[in-house]
Amino acid sequence: MxxxxxxxxxxxxxxxxxxxxxxxxxxxxxxxxxxxxxxxxxxxxxxxxxxxxxxxxxxxxxxxxxxxxxxxxxxxxxxxxxxxxxxxxxxxxxxxxxxxxxxxxxxxxxxxxxxxxxxxxxxxxxxxxxxxxxxxxxxxxxxxxxxxxxxxxxxxxxxxxxxxxxxxxxxxxxxxxxxxxxxxxxxxxxxxxxxxxxxxxxxxxxxxxxxxxxxxxxxxxxxxxxxxxxxxxxxxxxxxxxxxxGILREGKTLCSIGTSGVVLSYEADAGKDFGGEAHYFYHAAPDALYTMGVTLAAGYSLSWFKDVFAPGEEFEDFLEDVEEVPPGARGLLFTPYIAGERTPHADATIRATFTGMDSSHRREDFVRAVMEGITFSLNESIEMFRKNGKKIDTIISIGGGAKNEEWLQMQADIFNATIVKLKSEQGPGMGAAMIAAYGCGWYDTLADCADSFLEEAEYFEPNRERVETYKRLFSIYQKVYHQTEELSEELKDFRK
Incomplete structure (x- = not known):
C-alpha cells in the first residue's frame, strides 16, 4: 500500500x-x-x-x-x-x-x-x-x-x-x-x-x-x-x-468557516472584474484560478465569544440551545468585525457590534446572533458573485460551520442554496495530500483524484419561510457597517 x-x-x-x-x-x-x-x-x-x-x-x-x-x-x-x-x-x-x-x-x-x-x-x-x-x-x-x-x-x-x-x-x-x-x-x-x-x-x-x-x-x-x-x-x-x-471545475463553490471565513469559486481565467472587492488568486490546480471573498473573523468571532463568556465550556454544550432560538435571535444582530473586515468592506478600523440588545435576551440568543452575523458576512460575498453573473445554487461547506447541523441549515437559509456536507471533511490537509497523490502519479488530474477521494454525505435545503425572513434581516445587517464606520474611526485612539 x-x-x-x-x-x-x-x-x-x-x-x-x-x-x-x-x-x-x-x-x-x-x-x-x-x-x-x-x-x-x-x-x-x-x-x-x-x-x-x-x-x-x-x-x-x-x-x-x-x-x-x-x-x-x-x-x-x-x-x-x-x-x-x-x-x-x-x-x-x-x-x-x-x-x-x-x-x-x-x-x-x-x-x-x-x-x-x-x-x-x-x-x-x-x-x-x-x-x-x-x-x-x-x-x-x-x-x-x-x-x-x-x-x-x-x-x-x-x-x-x-x-x-x-x-x-x-x-x-x-x-x-x-x-x-x-x-x-x-x-x-x-x-x-x-x-x-x-x-x-x-x-x-x-x-x-x-x-x-x-x-x-x-x-x-x-x-x-x-x-x-x-x-x-x-x-x-x-x-x-x-x-x-473538489472545487476543481466551473460552477463549484465553497464556504469555509475556520478562524477566518471564505467563500471561494473556481475560475478558468482572470476575466471577471470585481473592482477589487473580491480576490483573484491562483488555484493549486494547474492553470486555474479562484475568486474569493473573506470574512476576517468568522469562527474567531464565535470562539472569542465563548472564551469570554463561557470559558472552559465544550463547544457542543455551548451551542446546544441555539436551535431553540428563532431566526433573527429575537431581534438581536451581530456584525463580526472584531478584527476589522475584508469583503466587501476592506476596513481595518471597523469593529463589531451587537444591535438590538434588551433585558429579555439570554446567552443562547447572543450565540445565535453571532452565528447569523458570521453567515451574513459570508453572504455578502455570495451575493456579490451572483451580481457578477455566477450561478450559485449548491455550496460545499467545511470547517467549524459544517460541524453543527443548525449552522448548516442556517447557511442554506441565508445563502438560499443547497448546502453539501462531505463524508470526510479535511479541507486543506486533504487537498495537500491530494496534491502529493497527483504529484506521485496516482491520478491523471486533480479532478480525477477528487472524484475518487471525496464523497458527499448530507444535504441541507433552504427553508422558503426562513429564506424570506433572512432576506429582511440581511438588508438590515448591510446597513450596520455604514452606520458604525465613523464611530469605529473615532474610537480608534482609545484602543490600547
Missing part, C-alpha cells in the same frame, strides 16, 4: 494526515500553535515553532504507522496565507512572522497606492492593497525596523519556510505568491513594475514554482520519514481547501 501526507499549517494549529490510495485517512495529528499579539491589531508567530510542531506531528504519524515509512511516497503542504517570513542571506529568520490577520499596515497600503497607483495595482495583481497582504508588511518593516530590513535578503510565506526546513530548497508557489501584491497575475511572474515602484529589487522575491511541482525530498530525518519521500510545493490554505473539497 502507498500513502501520501498532507500538512496543513494553520494559525492555531498544524495538522498532518496520512491518506491511502483510496483517499481514506489512516491517521492524523494536530499540534497547537501559540500566537503573539504584542499590540492591538498585531499578530505574530515564531517560525521555529511551526517547524518544531510540524516535525513532532510527522514523527508521531511515522511512529504510529504500522507499515514501512518508505511506503509514504509523497508529502505536500497547505498554509496560512499572506504571512511575512523575512530571511537573511543564510536563510535564517530575521524577526517573528507577521501574520495574515495583522492590521498594523494601513499607512503602507496607502503608500502602495501612491507609488503604484490603485488602478495599476488592480490591473497587475487583481487585488487591492489590504493590511493582511504581504507587501504592506515588508514596507512596514522597511520603515519601522530598518536594521531588520537591511538584514533581509528575501522572503517566503509560512508553509514555504517549513518546506524549506524539511527539504533545504527555497521557493514559493503561485497560489501564495498571488496573495503578496507582488505577482503579475496575467503574466504569472513577479512584477518588476510593482517592485520598482516600492523600492524592492526583483531579487528580493524567491523562485516561483507550480503547486504540484516536486520541490525536493525530505532531508530532515527527525520527521521519521524516508529521505526518498517526495515533497511537492503545495498551496495556500484556501487553494488547498478548494482541492480538498
Amino acid at each position: 502507498a500513502y501520501t501526507v498532507g500538512v496543513d499549517l494553520g494559525t492555531s494549529a498544524v495538522k498532518a494526515l496520512v491518506v491511502d490510495r483510496e483517499g481514506q485517512i489512516i491517521d492524523e495529528v494536530s499540534r497547537p500553535l501559540s500566537l503573539s499579539q504584542p499590540k492591538s491589531g498585531w499578530s505574530e508567530q515564531d517560525p521555529e515553532e511551526w517547524v518544531k510542531e510540524t516535525v513532532e506531528a510527522l514523527k508521531i504519524l511515522t511512529d504510529r504507522l504500522e507499515k514501512d515509512v518508505s511506503e509514504i511516497e509523497g508529502l505536500s503542504f497547505s498554509g496560512q496565507m499572506h504571512g511575512l517570513v523575512l530571511l537573511d542571506q543564510k536563510y535564517n529568520v530575521v524577526r517573528p512572522a507577521i501574520l495574515w490577520n495583522d492590521t498594523r499596515t494601513t499607512e503602507q497600503c496607502q503608500e502602495i497606492y501612491e507609488k503604484v497607483g490603485e488602478k495599476k495595482l488592480l490591473s497587475i495583481t487583481k487585488n487591492p492593497a489590504l493590511e493582511g497582504f504581504t507587501l504592506p508588511k515588508i514596507l512596514w518593516v522597511k520603515e519601522y525596523e530598518p536594521e531588520n530590513f537591511r538584514r533581509a535578503m528575501t522572503f517566503v510565506l509560512p508553509k514555504d519556510y517549513v518546506r524549506y526546513r524539511l527539504t533545504g530548497e527555497l521557493c514559493m508557489e503561485y497560489s501564495d505568491a498571488a496573495g503578496t501584491l507582488l505577482l503579475d497575475i496575467e503574466n504569472k511572474d513577479w512584477s518588476t513594475e510593482v517592485c520598482k515602484a516600492v523600492g524592492l529589487p526583483i531579487s528580493f522575491c524567491p523562485p516561483l514554482v507550480a503547486s504540484t511541482n516536486q520541490t525536493g525530498t525530505v532531508t530532515l530525518t527527525e520527521t521519521g520519514l524516508s529521505r526518498n519521500t517526495k515533497v511537492f510545493a503545495g498551496g495556500a490554505d484556501n487553494a488547498c481547501g478548494a482541492v480538498g473539497t
Whole structure:
C-alpha cells in the first residue's frame, strides 16, 4: 500500500494526515500553535515553532504507522496565507512572522497606492492593497525596523519556510505568491513594475514554482520519514481547501468557516472584474484560478465569544440551545468585525457590534446572533458573485460551520442554496495530500483524484419561510457597517 501526507499549517494549529490510495485517512495529528499579539491589531508567530510542531506531528504519524515509512511516497503542504517570513542571506529568520490577520499596515497600503497607483495595482495583481497582504508588511518593516530590513535578503510565506526546513530548497508557489501584491497575475511572474515602484529589487522575491511541482525530498530525518519521500510545493490554505473539497471545475463553490471565513469559486481565467472587492488568486490546480471573498473573523468571532463568556465550556454544550432560538435571535444582530473586515468592506478600523440588545435576551440568543452575523458576512460575498453573473445554487461547506447541523441549515437559509456536507471533511490537509497523490502519479488530474477521494454525505435545503425572513434581516445587517464606520474611526485612539 502507498500513502501520501498532507500538512496543513494553520494559525492555531498544524495538522498532518496520512491518506491511502483510496483517499481514506489512516491517521492524523494536530499540534497547537501559540500566537503573539504584542499590540492591538498585531499578530505574530515564531517560525521555529511551526517547524518544531510540524516535525513532532510527522514523527508521531511515522511512529504510529504500522507499515514501512518508505511506503509514504509523497508529502505536500497547505498554509496560512499572506504571512511575512523575512530571511537573511543564510536563510535564517530575521524577526517573528507577521501574520495574515495583522492590521498594523494601513499607512503602507496607502503608500502602495501612491507609488503604484490603485488602478495599476488592480490591473497587475487583481487585488487591492489590504493590511493582511504581504507587501504592506515588508514596507512596514522597511520603515519601522530598518536594521531588520537591511538584514533581509528575501522572503517566503509560512508553509514555504517549513518546506524549506524539511527539504533545504527555497521557493514559493503561485497560489501564495498571488496573495503578496507582488505577482503579475496575467503574466504569472513577479512584477518588476510593482517592485520598482516600492523600492524592492526583483531579487528580493524567491523562485516561483507550480503547486504540484516536486520541490525536493525530505532531508530532515527527525520527521521519521524516508529521505526518498517526495515533497511537492503545495498551496495556500484556501487553494488547498478548494482541492480538498473538489472545487476543481466551473460552477463549484465553497464556504469555509475556520478562524477566518471564505467563500471561494473556481475560475478558468482572470476575466471577471470585481473592482477589487473580491480576490483573484491562483488555484493549486494547474492553470486555474479562484475568486474569493473573506470574512476576517468568522469562527474567531464565535470562539472569542465563548472564551469570554463561557470559558472552559465544550463547544457542543455551548451551542446546544441555539436551535431553540428563532431566526433573527429575537431581534438581536451581530456584525463580526472584531478584527476589522475584508469583503466587501476592506476596513481595518471597523469593529463589531451587537444591535438590538434588551433585558429579555439570554446567552443562547447572543450565540445565535453571532452565528447569523458570521453567515451574513459570508453572504455578502455570495451575493456579490451572483451580481457578477455566477450561478450559485449548491455550496460545499467545511470547517467549524459544517460541524453543527443548525449552522448548516442556517447557511442554506441565508445563502438560499443547497448546502453539501462531505463524508470526510479535511479541507486543506486533504487537498495537500491530494496534491502529493497527483504529484506521485496516482491520478491523471486533480479532478480525477477528487472524484475518487471525496464523497458527499448530507444535504441541507433552504427553508422558503426562513429564506424570506433572512432576506429582511440581511438588508438590515448591510446597513450596520455604514452606520458604525465613523464611530469605529473615532474610537480608534482609545484602543490600547
